[in-house]
Amino acid sequence: MTTLENRPETRFPTTPATPDEWLARAREVRTVLAEGAAARDRAGETPHAEVQLLKDAGLVTLLGPVEHGGGGQEWPLAYRVIREVAAGDGSIGQLLGYHLLWFWAARLVGTAEQIEAVESEATRNQWFFGGAVNPRDEDVVIRDAGDHIVYNGRKSFSTGSKVSDVTVLEGVLDGTETHIFAIVPSQQPGITFHDDWDNIGQRLTESGSVTISEVQVPWDQAAGFREKAFEPRVYNTLNVPTIQLVFVSFYLGIARGALEEAAEYTRTRTRPWLHGGQERAVDEPYQLDLYGDLASKLWAVEALADRVAEEGLAIHRNAWEVTPQERGEHELRVAAVKARATDVALEVTGRVFEGLGARATATELGFDRFWRNVRTHTLHDPVAYKRREVGAFLLRDELPEPTWYS
Structure with a gap:
């Protein structure tokens, strides 16, 4: 089975009302996507059914107005939802992240009348944005x-x-x-x-x-x-820190998917090394060290990402009055977490093979897709320039100038 059309319909009878319920919904979607993800990656078919799943689950209108049938939620939760979906399928996590960004673009640059018109229509009709x-x-x-x-x-x-x-x-x-x-x-x-x-x-x-x-x-x-x-305003330049946090979200989601899928394989299928003196792979000291190291690094960046998202909430809530100083300080924090998420996601998705063993390189298992997904998108813009933003502030007290990438 390579497409979601081949599985029983997934029904979502109610619309989530709280952040916890939305995260639970995202985890349901993750579970559906994770099944057969490696086969779908190999097939490379247009993901019509996957996008329909996002619509059926209500995730495409997560940021939409409640009065028009949307979730009425804000960016900190949206980033975590993207992370969950990406853990099941990195491509679909990216699609959801970009969709939410472009859904929000009316708020970014639109007039008050345009924001109302776009969000009401997009929510009622479940538009999926490219x-x-x-x-x-x-x-x-x-x-x-x-x-x-x-x-x-x-x-x-x-x-x-x-x-x-x-x-x-x-x-x-x-x-x-x-x-x-x-x-x-x-x-x-x-x-x-x-x-x-x-x-x-x-x-x-x-x-x-x-x-x-x-x-x-x-x-x-x-x-x-x-x-x-x-009619310009400072908020118009929030496209970069917002989309960079979207990137962070699906990088970390892909890394979590890799780590958890690898851990399950190690628990159930990896054989202990014949000279290691252990009867189970999960008892070998190097396995405990590997998974402990990778999980600790991933948890740390996830916590930083959540914190930076919360710090940006005041800016999104004050869109018509945000100052250049507030915008610049937020972009610095985003740059920092983008740099760390890039490094950690690449490390996790590459090093999990050390805990799997040679048999896990079989094409059918598709463990390589996690690294390929992260490696492909982390080349979007050089992470060295994110570190440079942070360094320039620390050493020269310079805030980033708003550009297409900063």
Whole structure:
């Protein structure tokens, strides 16, 4: 079995009401995803059923307004939900994380009226969001066509592509340096997803390239614009620390999935070394040291991630008044946890093999997918620059300047 279509339907009769209930729901989803995850990774099929599972579980509207059927929850819980889902399947954890980020993008840059319109529609209709916003590419060009704008161009990456209901576009107004975000239907003649994502990890994220041709958007749907003029605020720059914490969440989730799956294998299948003097692998001192070391490091970064998420809550709750100082201090803490999560996730997913044994390298088991998933996405932006942000503050009292990556 390689797809979720081959298993009995998973029913979720009630909507969670508390953070604990939402985490329990996320763990249910994790359990479903973990079954057959290695086979689905090898098959690399478009994860329509996996996204439908996220919808059925209510996770896609976790941040949505309660009055429209959403969970009404906030980012600290959302990060933990992403972590749980990623423990079952790293690709689906990334898809959920990116979806929640783009769902929230209306709050990031939109006017009050746009926020209400987008969140109500997205929640009621359970839109699943994708995004074509890779800043390393040449910018998509936007033409002013009177009462609407027109997007044209290409992006190398568009995570969520074929499984998304709507896609966030970003480009630059022709002849200016003005960036404009907009939400458009994914399935339309002007958007071509090239289905060319063929990387070693995160194989089910639908992150291939996209061509955008004559996609029209009314000016009143250009995020944050009134009368063709953008209304800036400091909160507009929270995209980087927020998405970096999304990254941290699925890195740590993948690492936890690797550690717990490996521990189960060691408990039940790993044979003790014939010269070790132990009858069970779980009694060998080097196994106890290995798992104790990896778990301690993972728990420490999880605790730091939770703390940094809570520290950022005041900024999200005060979106219209946040100061550059508050934003800069938060980004520093995010940079620190991103650096540690990257290192620990790579270490955990690589070193678990030391506790498994040679038989566990069988392709069927798929233990390599955890490392491949982390290794693939941790190359998104160089972690050395995150450490540099922290060092520059410590040594020179410099706060990071807001950019696409800081």
